[in-house]
Amino acid sequence: MDMGIISAVAYIFLAPFAGALLAGLDRKICARMQGRQGPPLLQPLYDVMKLLNKQTKVINRVQILYLMTFLFFIIMTGVLFFAGYDILLVLFTLTTSNMFLVIAASSGHSPYAFMGASRELLQMLTYEPMVLMAAVGLYIVTGSFRISEIVTSHNLPPIIYLPGVFLGFIFILTIKLRKHPFDLSTSHHAHQEMVKGITTEFSGKMLAVVEVSHWYENIFLLGMLALFFLNGEAWSIALTVVAVIICYFVEILVDNTNARLKWQSMLRNSWIVTAVLGAVNIVIVEIVKGVK
Amino acid sequence: METLVMFLIGFPFISALLLAVIRNNNARKVITYASSVLIIVAALTYAVTFYTLGGMPMYIEEGGRLGGMMITDLADIAMIGIECLLVVLITILGIKYKKYYVIILSVLQTGLEFWYEFSGNKPEISVQNMYIDQVTVIMVLIIAIVGTLITVYACGYMDDYHHHHSDIKDRRPFFFAIMYVFIGAMFGLVMTNNFLWLYFFWEVTSVCSFLLIGYTKTEEAIHNSFRALWMNLLGGLALAGGIVMLGMKHGITDIQGLIADKGTLGAAVVVPVCLLAFGALTKSAQLPFSKWLLGAMVAPTPSSALLHSATMVKAGVYLLVRMSPVMQDQLSGYLVALIGGLTFLAMSMLAITVSDGKEVLAYSTLSNLGLITACAGIGSQETVWAAIMLIIFHAVSKALLFQTVGSIEHQTGSRDIETMHGLVRRYPYLTWTLVIGIAGMFLAPFGMLISKWAALKAFVDTGLHSNHILFTVISTILVLCICFGSATTLFYWSKWLATILSSNPADKKHKNTISANQWVSLFTLGILMILICFTFTSISIHVVLPYIRYTYGVVSEVMSHENIVLTVIMIVFIFLIPALTYLLIARNRPFPKAERYFNGAGTEDQVGFIDSFGNEKKEFLTNWYMEDIFSARLMYKPSVAVSIVLIIAFTATAIITGGGI
Numbered sequence: 008m009d010m011g012i013i014s015a016v017a018y019i020f021l022a023p024f025a026g027a028l029l030a031g032l033d034r035k036i037c038a039r040m041q042g043r044q045g046p047p048l049l050q051p052l053y054d055v056m057k058l059l060n061k062q063t064k065v066i067n068r069v070q071i072l073y074l075m076t077f078l079f080f081i082i083m084t085g086v087l088f089f090a091g092y093d094i095l096l097v098l099f100t101l102t103t104s105n106m107f108l109v110i111a112a113s114s115g116h117s118p119y120a121f122m123g124a125s126r127e128l129l130q131m132l133t134y135e136p137m138v139l140m141a142a143v144g145l146y147i148v149t150g151s152f153r154i155s156e157i158v159t160s161h162n163l164p165p166i167i168y169l170p171g172v173f174l175g176f177i178f179i180l181t182i183k184l185r186k187h188p189f190d191l192s193t194s195h196h197a198h199q200e201m202v203k204g205i206t207t208e209f210s211g212k213m214l215a216v217v218e219v220s221h222w223y224e225n226i227f228l229l230g231m232l233a234l235f236f237l238n239g240e241a242w243s244i245a246l247t248v249v250a251v252i253i254c255y256f257v258e259i260l261v262d263n264t265n266a267r268l269k270w271q272s273m274l275r276n277s278w279i280v281t282a283v284l285g286a287v288n289i290v291i292v293e294i295v296k297g298v299k
Numbered sequence: 300m301e302t303l304v305m306f307l308i309g310f311p312f313i314s315a316l317l318l319a320v321i322r323n324n325n326a327r328k329v330i331t332y333a334s335s336v337l338i339i340v341a342a343l344t345y346a347v348t349f350y351t352l353g354g355m356p357m358y359i360e361e362g363g364r365l366g367g368m369m370i371t372d373l374a375d376i377a378m379i380g381i382e383c384l385l386v387v388l389i390t391i392l393g394i395k396y397k398k399y400y401v402i403i404l405s406v407l408q409t410g411l412e413f414w415y416e417f418s419g420n421k422p423e424i425s426v427q428n429m430y431i432d433q434v435t436v437i438m439v440l441i442i443a444i445v446g447t448l449i450t451v452y453a454c455g456y457m458d459d460y461h462h463h464h465s466d467i468k469d470r471r472p473f474f475f476a477i478m479y480v481f482i483g484a485m486f487g488l489v490m491t492n493n494f495l496w497l498y499f500f501w502e503v504t505s506v507c508s509f510l511l512i513g514y515t516k517t518e519e520a521i522h523n524s525f526r527a528l529w530m531n532l533l534g535g536l537a538l539a540g541g542i543v544m545l546g547m548k549h550g551i552t553d554i555q556g557l558i559a560d561k562g563t564l565g566a567a568v569v570v571p572v573c574l575l576a577f578g579a580l581t582k583s584a585q586l587p588f589s590k591w592l593l594g595a596m597v598a599p600t601p602s603s604a605l606l607h608s609a610t611m612v613k614a615g616v617y618l619l620v621r622m623s624p625v626m627q628d629q630l631s632g633y634l635v636a637l638i639g640g641l642t643f644l645a646m647s648m649l650a651i652t653v654s655d656g657k658e659v660l661a662y663s664t665l666s667n668l669g670l671i672t673a674c675a676g677i678g679s680q681e682t683v684w685a686a687i688m689l690i691i692f693h694a695v696s697k698a699l700l701f702q703t704v705g706s707i708e709h710q711t712g713s714r715d716i717e718t719m720h721g722l723v724r725r726y727p728y729l730t731w732t733l734v735i736g737i738a739g740m741f742l743a744p745f746g747m748l749i750s751k752w753a754a755l756k757a758f759v760d761t762g763l764h765s766n767h768i769l770f771t772v773i774s775t776i777l778v779l780c781i782c783f784g785s786a787t788t789l790f791y792w793s794k795w796l797a798t799i800l801s802s803n804p805a806d807k808k809h810k811n812t813i814s815a816n817q818w819v820s821l822f823t824l825g826i827l828m829i830l831i832c833f834t835f836t837s838i839s840i841h842v843v844l845p846y847i848r849y850t851y852g853v854v855s856e857v858m859s860h861e862n863i864v865l866t867v868i869m870i871v872f873i874f875l876i877p878a879l880t881y882l883l884i885a886r887n888r889p890f891p892k893a894e895r896y897f898n899g900a901g902t903e904d905q906v907g908f909i910d911s912f913g914n915e916k917k918e919f920l921t922n923w924y925m926e927d928i929f930s931a932r933l934m935y936k937p938s939v940a941v942s943i944v945l946i947i948a949f950t951a952t953a954i955i956t957g958g959g960i
Contacts, residue, residue, distance in 0.1 A: 064893035067802070068885045075880040079872065093862050095752055100869065102789065103742060109797055116720060116801040117895040121920050128793055129923060135786035136779075143759055143778055152756065207896050274928070282779075290775045293762045 015090035026222020063211030073111035080104030091155025123204030127192035134179035159239035171288030186262035311483030319476035335447035342443030356432030404532035430492035433846035438489035446609035453601035455814030505531035523594030534581025541574030583615030586942035600705030608698035619675035627678030634949035639672030640780035681757035696739035721806035
């Protein structure tokens with residue numbers, strides 16, 4: 008319990024900085040892959056500082072309410088996660104917060120933002136089944152939906168039983184991290200047919216809110232990845248660190264070696280991966296665990 | 300207690316009689332309001348009496364006499380008479396519209412039932428006709444509150460309706476009378492314990508829905524109403540068959556008798572239970588019988604609201620929930636669960652492809668009923684808990700949604716989602732009732748989601764603890780249905796939500812012309828919905844869990860205390876955070892207003908852009924329907940085929956193996 012409180016508090020205060028560092032590192036590695044020098048490591052932090060000092064303009068006032076609720080529920084998602092509560096509750100909170108981002112973006116009925124919001128919904132439709140399946144898989148393997156119990160199961164790390172689910176999760180993680188080829192609703196890269204998509208109508212402090220919540224969210228997502236490797240033994244922590252670094256590097260590599268796909272391909276491919284890797288893996292594990 | 304039961308079943312019929320003969324519009328309204336109030340008060344008294352008597356399930360003593368005869372005997376005679384009348388009515392209408400097959404179905408099942416009753420094949424055991432427990436109380440409250448509020452709403456709605464549709468013959472006395480017959484029959488259906496009485500009320504609701512769907516007498520309405528009729532009569536035939544089998548082979552003539560023997564009977568009753576469940580599946584419009592409920596939309600909105608929320612489809616899932624203990628870990632249960640899971644997934648996908656608001660609601664009803672059916676089929680204590688909670692949440696929010704869409708249609712002239720852009724500025728109150736309804740249907744931390752959560756966990760557990768590999772696979776398929784179905788559900792609700800909450804600067808507030816009685820119904824249901832979200836814990840502790848403890852002997856925690864607390868905290872925050880942001884930040888208008896981004900020059904009123912010739916082009920935004928992926932053409936027929944194969948395969952297995960595997 009105490010451990011949970013400590014890590015939840017640490018998440019609230021440290022996650023934005025860790026997220027900013029991660030984003031900076033991401034940009035640096037991206038640049039090196041493209042043969043560029045790249046910005047300083049702390050550039051994302053400077054960018055947000057600059058945004059905070061700018062005069063904000065909004066197309067309507069409700070946008071502010073929705074965006075602040077979005078930020079709040081993203082932080083709450085991570086807090087519940089790192090405090091070790093029920094993983095399904097965490098995922099539902101994440102969905103709720105994303106809903107508020109969608110509503111915030113579409114509230115102004117501005118063409119680019121509205122279309123970006125629609126695409127964001129499409130992305131949610133695409134990744135949601137796999138995310139739930141990951142939770143179910145972890146439950147079957149560890150016997151608990153509670154994160155504090157999942158990470159201290161003292162079995163073999165869940166990845167041993169859930170390779171398919173893990174690969175499926177990595178696949179849809181590309182959508183969540185807003186990386187090529189699945190960055191349909193908005194992109195980190197400059198070239199985007201929808202201008203800035205879902206964030207088109209956010210400026211100044213409001214855009215900073217979106218950036219910061221993205222940092223929070225990314226740290227939470229890496230936490231989700233870690234669940235596949237942790238089992239309460241000390242060595243599993245080392246394994247987790249290595250595995251998470253490799254996974255994130257692969258995501259960056261994919262980001263830089265792929266072009267953006269059409270939404271049909273994203274939906275079809277993701278659902279096929281979910282149904283084949285995720286579902287088959289779950290059926291097998293459940294039969295093995297069930298019939299004993 | 301006996302008086303209350305008699306009042307609840309009998310009084311709606313008296314109201315119906317009055318409404319049928321009185322032609323004056325104002326008198327009709329007064330009668331409707333008075334009936335609604337009286338029925339709600341009676342239902343509340345019924346619930347309170349149940350709890351003051353100790354809150355234990357019990358049979359209701361029958362000693363009342365009327366004119367020297369036992370009331371129950373009188374009721375038996377009346378039922379036989381009315382059943383004959385129904386056959387005559389169906390025959391006449393069947394001949395009139397040349398739909399002879401309904402006559403065959405109707406004669407067959409009534410004949411079967413009369414033969415069973417009078418040929419001496421019915422076991423001579425005395426049956427307690429009336430039963431009350433927590434599930435009865437929940438159903439009675441839903442029917443009384445949601446059902447009669449819909450009739451109140453109908454008073455204003457039908458005025459508008461005939462104002463808008465001058466080509467349709469005004470048959471309002473008939474309409475209101477049938478709605479009250481429907482409500483009375485539903486009370487009977489959920490309160491009775493005697494299978495023959497259940498069958499009687501079952502038939503009455505089938506015929507009522509048929510009459511309501513055909514209200515407008517257009518070609519489409521007649522076609523759809525007969526489809527609803529034959530499907531439900533087929534279900535009625537299965538129900539009659541199941542009742543006769545139970546009586547003749549197992550000597551069971553009442554619902555509690557069936558449940559009490561679940562331990563000793565086990566696999567032996569699988570075939571009759573399959574037949575009863577088949578009847579319930581048709582009534583709840585599960586695959587392959589979903590078409591009739593989709594066709595039911597042709598009727599005026601109050602009747603759709605009634606069919607979709609408090610009555611009709613709820614009768615089917617009610618019977619399934621009642622039978623769940625018998626279906627648990629049996630072939631019958633897994634059949635029902637698979638059909639439910641399939642319906643849940645297929646209908647939620649189809650809901651994405653339609654833009655007619657009422658059609659989205661219809662698909663969502665089917666989808667949610669599928670989830671309830673799946674829960675009832677699995678029949679463990681956790682899933683039954685989830686099923687009952689889903690029934691409560693669904694009844695309230697669906698009634699609210701249908702009525703709101705009906706009112707929107709009368710204000711804007713369309714119920715298409717694409718005409719609802721900017722609704723929040725044009726009709727703010729209607730928008731908020733719509734938002735409450737939609738949020739209640741899918742958004743964490745509100746109602747439905749909690750049940751979905753419990754169901755997901757319970758399905759995984761069933762797979763883990765099942766002793767047969769086939770059942771493990773089936774429950775895993777159900778888990779997958781929930782994973783994919785949640786995503787599709789999320790999609791079709793949130794695009795609607797985002798649309799109504801968006802607005803152009805050009806959208807101005809419209810004056811609405813919605814009558815007070817419509818608002819009464821809308822606001823009451825809206826407030827009820829929020830109340831249920833906040834008090835679902837106490838509903839669970841005081842109503843649902845006692846039922847489960849009584850039925851299953853033990854009760855384990857369905858949702859941990861910690862999760863309940865966190866959920867309630869989230870509900871508070873979802874209201875608190877926007878409110879605080881408004882008070883602390885947005886109220887002071889801290890930021891100047893920006894122009895909307897058009898990637899070029901916008902028009903002065905900001906609802907379009909200026910093209911290279913200097914002409915104004917209006918912006919036009921629509922939602923995603925993805926017809927090429929989820930279209931009815933690709934989805935509907937295959938899922939019907941799969942469900943028919945499932946029904947045949949399971950029933951055949953059950954007959955061949957005698958229920959065991």
